[in-house]
Amino acid sequence: MTDVSSALDYWPSPPPWGWTADDLDHLPAEGPNGEPDFFKHVELIDGALVFMSPQKRFHQRMIRRLSEALDSQAPENLSVVDQMDVKLGHRMRPCPDISIVETTAADDDERTFYTPAEVHLIVEVVSPESEDRDRKTKPFRYAEAGIAHFWRVENNNGSPVVYVYELDPATGAYGLTGIHHGRLTVPVPFSIDIDLDRLPR
The missing domain is CATH 3.90.1570.10 (tt1808, chain A)
Incomplete structure (x- = not known):
């Protein structure tokens, strides 16, 4: 498995090797620019990170x-x-x-x-x-x-x-x-x- 921190070097584009299901267990608490809980509500759909909007x-x-x-x-x-x-x-x-x-x-x-x-x-x-x-x-x-x-x-x-x-x-x-x-x-x-x-x- 590739280090997730190196994948974030390409943010907001995905890394060349793409995101994997196991990467979700290793995403940091903060976003690439220090945003709190940035990856708290994210899922992986066909290799793309999808951020879920606030619920109605x-x-x-x-x-x-x-x-x-x-x-x-x-x-x-x-x-x-x-x-x-x-x-x-x-x-x-x-x-x-x-x-x-x-x-x-x-x-x-x-x-x-x-x-x-x-x-x-x-x-x-x-x-x-x-x-x-x-x-x-x-x-x-x-x-x-x-x-x-x-x-x-x-x-x-x-x-x-x-x-x-x-x-x-x-x-x-x-x-x-x-x-x-x-x-x-x-x-x-x-x-x-x-x-x-x-x-x-």
Whole structure:
């Protein structure tokens, strides 16, 4: 692995050898010009560092309330985590809004990322700046990595709409299994029943 400090010599351009998923564990606390917490909210998408914009209130509330709802219904072998990286490959390490992972992995407080084999569901709450990534880039990469379930949450005039996808083993791509308004009831990855209208409050 190349020293990350030498990579920052090329900032703001990427280093000639490119960024890797492992580099994220070695980024400094401060930015190249001493900016505090510069790399605190960054993910790696196809070898490019993507800086996440400040969350809007809807986005923040959806993550918190949906995580609570899922956690209250999850079986003991699965745990809900929010804003933890998933390492999909050498140059792909997104940070989903919510993931449901194996409890044995979630219990390890030293972890900085999970592997696709440990992830059962990924949820992305769409923001205006992340729209293309959440609708196109990330679902394709999650499916390619073999993650069985993916949800995309959209803001419809203050109410959440959840698009539920399941991996088709024949094609290796996600198929849409439902668009949920008001209430979300699904049998996989475990039995889930959520009153969506109450989540953003």
